[in-house]
Amino acid sequence: MADALEKTPAHRTQPLPDEAAVIARATSGERTAFAQLMEHYQSACYGLAWRLLRDPDQAADATQDAFIHAYKAIGSYRGGLFRSWLLRITANASYDIMRRAQRRPSSPLPDPDEGAPELPDLGAVNPLAEATKSELYRQLEVALRRLPEDQRTAVVLCDVYGMDYNEVASMTQSALGTVKSRIHRGRLRLRELLADHRELFNG
Amino acid sequence: MLNQNHPDDERLSALASDDVDATTDTGLMAHVSSCGQCTQLVSELGMLRVALGDLPDLRPSRPLQLLPPVEADRGVDRLGGWARRFFAPVVAAGAALALVGTVGTAAPVLDQMASGGADGGGDSAAIQEFAEPAASAASEEPATLDVGAESFGSDGDVAASPLTGQKSPEARDNGAPADQENARGEALAPSTPDERSPWPMVLFTGVALMVAAAGLRWILVPRAG
Numbered sequence: 001m002a003d004a005l006e007k008t009p010a011h012r013t014q015p016l017p018d019e020a021a022v023i024a025r026a027t028s029g030e031r032t033a034f035a036q037l038m039e040h041y042q043s044a045c046y047g048l049a050w051r052l053l054r055d056p057d058q059a060a061d062a063t064q065d066a067f068i069h070a071y072k073a074i075g076s077y078r079g080g081l082f083r084s085w086l087l088r089i090t091a092n093a094s095y096d097i098m099r100r101a102q103r104r105p106s107s108p109l110p111d112p113d114e115g116a117p118e119l120p121d122l123g124a125v126n127p128l129a130e131a132t133k134s135e136l137y138r139q140l141e142v143a144l145r146r147l148p149e150d151q152r153t154a155v156v157l158c159d160v161y162g163m164d165y166n167e168v169a170s171m172t173q174s175a176l177g178t179v180k181s182r183i184h185r186g187r188l189r190l191r192e193l194l195a196d197h198r199e200l201f202n203g
Numbered sequence: 204m205l206n207q208n209h210p211d212d213e214r215l216s217a218l219a220s221d222d223v224d225a226t227t228d229t230g231l232m233a234h235v236s237s238c239g240q241c242t243q244l245v246s247e248l249g250m251l252r253v254a255l256g257d258l259p260d261l262r263p264s265r266p267l268q269l270l271p272p273v274e275a276d277r278g279v280d281r282l283g284g285w286a287r288r289f290f291a292p293v294v295a296a297g298a299a300l301a302l303v304g305t306v307g308t309a310a311p312v313l314d315q316m317a318s319g320g321a322d323g324g325g326d327s328a329a330i331q332e333f334a335e336p337a338a339s340a341a342s343e344e345p346a347t348l349d350v351g352a353e354s355f356g357s358d359g360d361v362a363a364s365p366l367t368g369q370k371s372p373e374a375r376d377n378g379a380p381a382d383q384e385n386a387r388g389e390a391l392a393p394s395t396p397d398e399r400s401p402w403p404m405v406l407f408t409g410v411a412l413m414v415a416a417a418g419l420r421w422i423l424v425p426r427a428g
Contacts, residue, residue, distance in 0.1 A: 011259035035269040042267055043260035056264035063263060068271045137258055159220075159255040184216035187248055194251070201250045 013044045015083065023082055027074050034074060037082065038067050044083060045090040051156045052094040054145055062097050066090040087161055088171075095153070095171055136200040143193040150174075151186030158183050209241055210234055219248035286423040290416050297412030304406025311400070 016022055016037070025033035045066055050059035066089045077085055144152055144160075153172060157163045158179075163171075169179045194200075210231050217225035218235060225231060235241045 013260050031270055038269040043262055046263040047261035050261055060263055060265050064267055071271050159252050160258055184213035187216050188212050
């Protein structure tokens with residue numbers, strides 16, 4: 001499967017105009033260049049962490065951990081879309097936190113209807129269309145939070161962030177068939193949850 | 204009826220994500236192309252995938268630190284690591300040198316004090332003896348020799364001390380009368396061995412090492428708070 005992370009959706013953080021030069025400076029040890037990259041991509045990383053962990057504090061911790069790992073590993077970056085490289089690190093950091101939380105369950109699972117993040121302003125070129133899209137995103141986020149954790153993780157990594165089945169299987173330490181099954185069941189469950197909002201998909 | 208046995212929903216989901224094993228399944232493709240219900244499901248799942256892939260990034264809930272703080276002063280940190288690692292061995296070496304230097308410096312004085320106490324007025328008698336004019340010493344050669352031998356004996360202990368390092372072999376072989384004058388001279392010049400002694404320098408080096416190690420550690424090793 002082609003790596004869908006290689007194309008960045010319109011509402012996601014786009015690459016910096018001079019990204020190759022900034023990455024080159026960061027890999028040579030220039031701290032300001034690395035900070036510039038992290039500042040640019042922090043929303044992308046936090047979004048992934050939040051969708052996996054469903055908790056703002058844990059998501060911020062995972063993003064912070066990802067920055068530290070990225071700083072240590074920036075010397076081994078070997079091309080490709082930097083956003084994809086950083087998101088994989090963030091997904092691993094988030095999954096580590098998730099595993100730790102599973103070993104020591106200390107707090108109740110968050111209410112799926114609460115704690116939804118503030119979605120960014122999508123612009124007002126076509127206010128009605130953008131309002132419909134914002135509502136679709138909100139309903140999608142709520143539905144994602146209602147999925148069982150294994151299905152949500154698989155759907156977020158595969159459908160939201162475009163990782164291929166093998167990558168998701170490796171990250172979640174699951175069999176390839178299990179991952180495929182989780183993704184398909186997760187999608188079907190999302191479809192059921194969004195049954196009352198089908199008109200949003202056509203907007 | 205052809206469309207009554209619908210494929211498994213997961214197969215339709217695989218088709219919606221263009222999985223190769225689904226798109227090359229001719230039976231599945233034939234069914235979907237002739238079944239409105241399954242076509243609708245595949246279409247909806249496809250739209251769902253597109254919408255999920257289009258979800259926007261999210262602003263962090265709190266300001267994030269873009270650079271790891273542990274890397275802030277990598278150079279100084281490396282020096283601090285060295286200072287931490289070598290602090291204890293250097294201080295131990297300094298303390299050992301200082302101890303040896305102290306013992307080495309103090310031993311002759313203590314020996315002199317101890318032997319002075321044991322011999323009573325022996326040393327003062329010897330000093331008094333050598334303070335007399337040379338002519339008088341020549342006329343009273345045997346007595347002088349006796350006192351000198353006594354004096355030599357008492358100072359011979361000092362000279363034999365391994366810490367002073369003062370010609371102890373010569374002193375032990377000093378049975379010949381011709382060398383007794385030299386022995387007397389040495390006995391009468393107690394400051395000469397101290398001036399040449401290496402022990403004060405050893406003591407100073409030890410203390411300097413400890414002070415330098417403590418200073419470097421204070422400067423280079425980051426302190427809490």
